[in-house]
Amino acid sequence: MDDRKQKVLLAIVQDFIATAEPVGSRTIAKKYRLGVSPATIRNEMADLEEMGYIEQPHTSAGRVPSVRGYRYYVDYLMKKRELTREEEELIRSQLAKKARDVGRVIKRTGNLLSQLTSYTSMVLTQQRRPSKFKHIQLVLMNPAQTMVIVVMDNGAVHHRLIETPESFISSDLETLSKVLNAKLQGLNMNTIRFTLLKELYFELGRHKHILDLSLEIIQEGLFLEEEDKIYLGGVFNMLTQPEFQNAEKIKTMLGILEQEELLCELLSDDSLDKGVTIKIGDEIKDHDIKDYSVVAAPYMLSGRKIGTVGVLGPTRMDYAKVISVVDFLTKNLSVALDRVLRGGGR
Amino acid sequence: MDDRKQKVLLAIVQDFIATAEPVGSRTIAKKYRLGVSPATIRNEMADLEEMGYIEQPHTSAGRVPSVRGYRYYVDYLMKKRELTREEEELIRSQLAKKARDVGRVIKRTGNLLSQLTSYTSMVLTQQRRPSKFKHIQLVLMNPAQTMVIVVMDNGAVHHRLIETPESFISSDLETLSKVLNAKLQGLNMNTIRFTLLKELYFELGRHKHILDLSLEIIQEGLFLEEEDKIYLGGVFNMLTQPEFQNAEKIKTMLGILEQEELLCELLSDDSLDKGVTIKIGDEIKDHDIKDYSVVAAPYMLSGRKIGTVGVLGPTRMDYAKVISVVDFLTKNLSVALDRVLRGGGR
DNA sequence: TGTTAGCACTCTATTGCACTGAGTGCTAAA
DNA sequence: TTTAGCACTCAGTGCAATAGAGTGCTAACA
Structure with missing residues (x-):
């Protein structure tokens, strides 16, 4: 593609970007001062069209860049613009x-x-980022509800309110939090599942309900946050x-x-x-x-x-x-x- | 508004809702079988227009319900529809x-x-719902960062990662969490501000940075969540x-x-x-x-x-x-x- | 007295048509 | 190789004629 063709293509793309109207040969000759007549430009345009860089919406309209034309413009012709x-x-x-x-x-x-x-x-x-378990915290909100908060090592925090039996008191939850934190520290899902679950359920069997929910929330944190x-x-x-x-x-x-x-x-x-x-x-x-x-x-x-x-x-x-x-x-x-x-x- | 007028209005609203085209007297007479001729309906429509229930986009168009017409329809004429x-x-x-x-x-x-x-x-x-402070938890994520989690009594959870000096260790944070929880339990912003701040800063002066940030996050929780x-x-x-x-x-x-x-x-x-x-x-x-x-x-x-x-x-x-x-x-x-x-x- | 048929009238939307203007492609001359 | 000139194409515009939907009014009717 010779120099003048590039100039013509550049003119067409720029003008079309600016006006959204198909660009004719006269316009280019006048506005972009290539030093040649519209007829010459018409010839160039005919070539450019054949090469697939521009298109004509209909016979009596000017030219419009094709996707290929835009691509050529972006890759080779476009001048970098600085922000004001x-x-x-x-x-x-x-x-x-x-x-x-x-x-x-x-x-x-x-x-x-x-x-x-x-x-x-x-x-x-x-x-x-795949994440690992970092911390769990159980907070008693009122006699019947507990907030479960799970922190992942990538900084994600998940929480959910769950129902708990009225018999629970704050210190129960604290113990539970502590054990869970100690056992689960830094693990990812695969590791958690097989080794520890039985152990946990044995130790904390009394709190099965809350344990279930907690693990579910941890699981969400591990799997579903992508x-x-x-x-x-x-x-x-x-x-x-x-x-x-x-x-x-x-x-x-x-x-x-x-x-x-x-x-x-x-x-x-x-x-x-x-x-x-x-x-x-x-x-x-x-x-x-x-x-x-x-x-x-x-x-x-x-x-x-x-x-x-x-x-x-x-x-x-x-x-x-x-x-x-x-x-x-x-x-x-x-x-x-x-x-x-x-x-x-x- | 007499019975027949209501029927005409209903027909106009229904038809317009269905077709989006202005409704003429012939259409009503045919489709809605009121047992009277288009001419009669035209008379009624003239009345309805005078009363402000319908309008005419232009002279040779049918009628369209006015806002008032829709209102009357919704309040008095509309039949309840059951879901399928x-x-x-x-x-x-x-x-x-x-x-x-x-x-x-x-x-x-x-x-x-x-x-x-x-x-x-x-x-x-x-x-x-105005909320009160419920719980704060500081979790050491890595030697340089701590996650601050604040739970409000309405179930909202706020968290943010902050930078902490490398000298911090987990137990520092635990102490800090405990003290904050004990002191701030169940308070709203006004109460927190005056009575406790000095006391806190005195007691935990060493951790001023982290204290500042924690309080800021609590404050957000209290104020900004509406x-x-x-x-x-x-x-x-x-x-x-x-x-x-x-x-x-x-x-x-x-x-x-x-x-x-x-x-x-x-x-x-x-x-x-x-x-x-x-x-x-x-x-x-x-x-x-x-x-x-x-x-x-x-x-x-x-x-x-x-x-x-x-x-x-x-x-x-x-x-x-x-x-x-x-x-x-x-x-x-x-x-x-x-x-x-x-x-x-x- | 309310209802209806008939009719003239209004206004929009559509259609066809001529015209304009932008733009092209081609040819022949420079 | 470039350019001027010219015939040709085609979208868009404006205009007039037409069709059609709908009205309001009047006079007749039950």
Whole structure:
């Protein structure tokens, strides 16, 4: 692909990203000053179309980038864009706000991302680390109920309120807690099951009911927490994009957004990479999603990946901007999370 | 309002609910067999319009119920609808599924509700009960980090990981936990602040850092937990309704749904009532929402209201059906929650 | 006095049609 | 190789005619 073709392709992609209208040869000649006439550009465009980089919605319309065209643009033509002072400032200040829990930070991140890009943001939180039992605590809440709290070594805390016979008193529970803690310390599920159960039941047989429930909660902690949660932000925001004049388009889009599993898969799939990943149109398997692109990047906590941030928008999205925002944001998010999860909360 | 007028109004509301098209006099005469001619019905309709129960989109269109018309229908004309076997069965089976946590049940409820009604469901969880301190537990996770867990008497559990000096050992933390538990038992924030702080700091001065953080977490537990969370379901679902052919309508609707505070307010506002509440169109203050109605009802846990379930749909919604579903669902939800929060989780 | 048939009238929605303008591809000249 | 010129295509727009749904009113009827 010669130099001029690249320039023409770049012009088409940029213009289409900016206006959402098919781009004609005249427009390019005028706006992008390639020093040649529209006719020449038409010839180049005919070539580019043959090569599969651009398409024509109908005979009398201008050209539109194809998925392949976007891909070429993203890989070779696109200039890196730096964030403006204001954008950096906004991100920093939002993430610096004191936040009480992770959920809050996640939500704020999503909104921020959507606000900066005008597309829909997705934040996935992953918990993939296998965990071990760390601590159990039984707290008598009232004569008939006990709170069972289980702490895993990866910092997860599970709790549930259970019914207990009125005969229980605080010190019973304390003893029980102590024994369980001593016996189960640092074990994972496999180890717990075979060696210790009999021993435990023998020793604490009297409290069978509570023991059952406790073990069940521990089990949950060990097995079931590998769950991804996804947060979406700025759906309404994205509707200001010109492609969404049409009710059908909106419906398709909402249809995609309601398939949480699909989105989760989309985001967790990048898991290998460290940096920003870009998926364009039908590079994604799902058919519905052929007119959309996703820009995603993982975020870390103490060097370990704990989730992914992504932006979903039309294939026509402003990749340069989105990429820079996602990149900057994920880096700063890691810092912010560290502060919330560790420090004094501010 | 005489008997025949009621019949005409009923016919108009029913037909409009079913078809979403303005209803003409001929249609009523034919489909609803009132035994009079279209001309007579036209006279009645003119009266009903004058009385404010129906409206005409334009001169050559049929009539459409006004908010007042819907209100009259809901209050006086509507026949109670029983759920079908299948519907009841579906609700029962979905709620009977074993669920691991409340969030899961809430989500499932929302989806169920939306599926049954074809409108958007909203589930609000409220935590309005003032709580007292019940228990604090410090767990050493690794040489440098400690997990602080605070249990409130209403069953809320708060936790956070904090940094601790390496010199700490498990028994330090145990002592600390014990003292804090003994001193702070059953207090609310006001009491804690004045009497005990000095005493505590004197006694445990050596551990000032950890004490500060612990108290902060307790404080959060006491003050900040009055937070409502709302879950929305089946937004996409609702788009199958004929009013959403138009992109603008969809945007307005999504605009409403993105205002979480507004929705929360809408649902928490019914807090007084025990049963199903119906708000139609501009009976709701917010202007955007004038074409929508909300049917809501609270759900309970051990006799105390802990949240609200609602359905948001066009004013033209099938009230009879929605009301019966919401009613049945909230009643069963209470039972299901009880099982999850208490029992063995299934 | 209430009901009904008939009719003129209103207004929306649809259809067909001509026209405009953007944009192309091709050809021939520079 | 580039460019000017030209015929051609096709979506979009505006306009007029038409169809159809529904009304309100009047006068006749029971």
